[in-house]
Amino acid sequence: MSEITLINGTVLTPDGAVSADVVIDGDTVAAVGSDGERRGEVLDCAGAYVGPGFVDVHVHFREPGLEWKEDIASGSAAAAAGGFTAVVTMPNTDPAIDSGHLARYILDRGREVGFVEVVPAGAITLGRAGSALAHLDELWNAGVRIFSDDGDAVADAGLLRMAMEYLADRGGVIAEHAEDAGLTRDGHMHEGSVSSRLGMGGMPALAEETIVARDLRLVELTGCRYHVQHVSTAGTVELVRRAKAAGMPVTAEATPHHLTLDHRAVESMDPAYKMYPPLRTPDDLEAVREALRDGVIDLVATDHAPHAAHEKDVPFEHAPRGIIGLETAAALVAPLLDTQTLFDRLSVAPARLAGLERHGWWIEPGAPANLVVFDPDTSWTVQRFRSKSENSPYLGSELTGAVRYTIFEGAVTHR
């Protein structure tokens, strides 16, 4: 097995940050200390943190069926470049991941590519069509732990109740894309002052909040684990805060874009700013930031949503929604959080949610060798992506905070 020694870094251990070398032997951290011998390849980590590899519980790798946007190979490469060692892919592919053999296909392709651990989320309803339950049994047996119709909410509360009842005992997680179809009909952006000025159809904040409020009642009823995807409004934050205070098994994620941009960006009518949920008001942004700091929002997920250039090079209302996020996530979030919290929200918490046992470990001997070396002070200009797509509003921006190395199961996957 290969050996690597990471020197001069600040190492994030279970007991906090220490200056130490980290020795990796095969797929395991062998030693953390300042007086050990250097073994194998030596990587300089001066000025950088050595921490648990990032985990993204919300990515779209578009395979099978939409490979012109992204595939598992290009998506995995983008993830590694962003410091990630594990991802959970959303099931809105073609076909949707609604049965066991499809889930196993994703797992197999992920292993073949071998840059990050790729785990599929399964659809809640057959074909994500919202009318009958997906093959939850097959999906569970294939290893799926997170279930979502991401892209749409499950509109039928009876169906969602059934899925929750089925998954509650097993410990599965329902992850909801909270968006009421009626309230968002003809909507393309946040309903507010900017949409009013542009005359564009709006998606009100309460389209998200009514679904979350409904779902929380179902969680009370069923006891199922429930995860709110891409929280974007202050109202949702408040709902999650109260649910957690009441001891409900609820978690929530926020995206880097909802933590850094607001709906005024859409004044440009540039499709790079089109995503669902839409960019909200500055007050919403502030509430989401605060919730991420205080833990009401457990984790950061990118909702990495690649689209080919020609698909986005159309009027705003015609453009598909979503932006890529894996390669800019850490730099965007790092300035908002202290180091310990940053690695919790980007690694420990998402690994726990997804049940990824080999990820989200603070660095100590015996820990799996899934690491990232992140330099918070280096600035870089967003120019090229490992992703097949470049639909990012941050293209051309200068960001501070760079991933120096990503190590997946003992192998350097990004440098």
Added chain:
Amino acid sequence: MKHFLSTETISKPDLESLLDLGDRFVEVLARPIPKVPALRGKTVAMLFFEPSTRTRMSFERAAKALSADTMSFSPGTSSLSKGESLKDTALTIKAMGADALVVRHKATGTPWRVADWTGLPVLNAGDGAHQHPTQALLDSLTIRRHFGTLDGLRIAIVGDIRHSRVARSDIWAFTTLGADVTLVAPRTLLPVDLEGWPVKTVDTIDDVLDGDVIYLLRIQTERGGASVLPSLAEYVERFGMTNERFDRLPEDSIVMHPGPMNRGVEISAAVADHPRALVEEQVANGVAVRMAVLLRLLGEEDVDV
């Protein structure tokens, strides 16, 4: 001036200078030969991705009165229906030798995108419910020719503000020129958030009958009206310009409408035909202001390029 896309940011001097030019073209259009050679050799392409007869004809008349050639594009018979992208359509028309593009599309912001793609001067002839800036120019010119100025005038815009690019264009032009603008609409037809809009709102037309200009918007009856209103009858009762209401208006006030009118709905037939309803002047002035904008876009070297 490189493009003419929106009234939101145009300055008062620029607006006034376009109206002055519009006045000149009103005179040109009254000549025995209402045509001048100013844009001879230039080609203006009409890209009306949304069906429109009135506005397209007005632009064509304006271009031709300036001796420009015109090309027209209609989405029903084009390769758009064969899957050609909007971008390729725009670039194709540029390659055919268009010097300026007049763009209408139901999606907000399309004229801005077309401007980016082609680099040609673009004139926004209506994008979604967002902007229709030449309508604001022709409305402003019509009011100015009637009253001499917009400064201090009280103008009420009545109807479906929420879905109206005419309202979104007029509001900025009228207020920039010094008018007080009041929006009159039921809540379902007002924009959700009016933060930053220089307007007042009231919810019945009876509250604005002492104003100088009553501007009636078209109610989209072809959508049944029902999607935005529970009942057309109730709308007429609260927002329609009936004969009785018209009689209560000041003697020197005027009524305007962007057309096409729904007689008997937002405007009674008798009011529509009254000399103080300036609907036909609006249409005539539309040609003049579109000539003004075309001349500004094509008759000058753009120093900003």
Added chain:
Amino acid sequence: MPRVMDAGDVARALRRMAHEIVERNKGGDVVLVGIQTRGVPLAERLARLIGEIEGRDVPVGALDIGLYRDDLAAHPMKELAETTLPVDVGGRVVVLVDDVLYTGRTIRAALDALTDFGRPAAVQLAVLVDRGHRQLPIRPDFVGKNLPTAAHERVRVSVSEIDGTDEVAIEDAT
């Protein structure tokens, strides 16, 4: 910047031109049309002078030729001045009035513009200054002063209605 005509010279030239116009047209029905901008006050003065000689009102109009120029791109049009023709020009003798005759292109544009208003019986041209360098086969009928110039020079005509004073000066534009 040598001054070549002062207020008195301008007044005398206009008076002489008025007499010549009357003489040529033998009391016929003329209309004076000034070319915007400085041709307009000159046309008004000539009309007044002719009126005094003839003892009747002489109609006078203004013509903006901006829309008829063949060099729009090179001379961006910031504003368009008024065009007013008080009478139908069809069948009448029109005397075009301008301050300076140079290449002849302005007059070419003015003739085009005038033609769009009707078919005059004849068009004559009156200019305060003819500075030469014609680029088109156009010649004036009535001239206030022939002024040989070099191409790099510029002739600046001031009229009191616009500039507060009457004079003609030559500037070196290089």
